[in-house]
Amino acid sequence: MSLTVVIADDHPIVREGLRTVLTAAGDVDVLGEAADGAEAVRLAERLRPDVVLMDLRMPVLDGVAATARVVAEAWAAVLVLTTYDTDGDIARALAAGATGYLLKDTPRRELAEAVRAAARGETVLAAPVAAKLAAGARVGRRALSARELEVLRAVARGLSNPEIGRELYIGEATVKSHLTHVFTKLGVTDRTAAVTTAIARGILPAPA
Incomplete structure (x- = not known):
């Protein structure tokens, strides 16, 4: 067929x-x-x-x-x-x-x-694409701190900055600071791009 x-x-x-x-x-x-x-x-x-x-x-x-x-x-x-x-x-x-x-x-x-x-x-x-994803995952995991990764995971779940702060027991200003570092390390400028890039690089799991 x-x-x-x-x-x-x-x-x-x-x-x-x-x-x-x-x-x-x-x-x-x-x-x-x-x-x-x-x-x-x-x-x-x-x-x-x-x-x-x-x-x-x-x-x-x-x-x-x-x-x-x-x-x-x-x-x-x-x-x-x-x-x-x-x-x-x-x-x-x-x-x-x-x-x-x-x-x-x-x-x-x-x-x-x-x-x-x-x-x-x-x-x-494609082989070049697979290589980029593998390299990105290695770099991403090394670059993001444990706290930055926690914040990124919360963003991926759709939480707002105040909600992330309450969940992680940190201030909203600290959440914003962590997000700024995440954006810089991933080479993005917004929350959506941070999540999609992290998923593509294997830093975050793909949504079910």
Whole structure:
């Protein structure tokens, strides 16, 4: 039985190339193509493919927002395929629920196998992405103090600064100070980015 895929990329030549590669695999059926994130969401809802192959930088609705919607509705597994491998892009995509993260220089045979793995629910990461996550986890665990990690875990649970202070028996000003240190060490500027980056780097567990 063939696996079913929707391709989402704003460049027609990329979509055409991906369709050719996947069709040649013999066991992959491309059900549709989307030129933007909103169209990808609509096709995922209507066609219910096994996998959506999702670019990140697209008009109307970007790939991260589209991924979050598709995954939240359980319409398909999402496998990101992009040229971007920054920590922020990786963190946002994985936090949105992407099953995997590949780069567009992925060899043809590996791409087809990655689609199969994503359809099975397996995590698929390009080697450079996996290396970044592993390095980030090692650095993150060393960089954050025990108290900073406690504060970050509380932020991930949705607690406000006053609530964190009461739970940890510290003042609100101290909570803010710890958060400032966390932001600096993770290279982010807000609470949401701190949590998503920490999850992507393996510092915090992914939400169940």
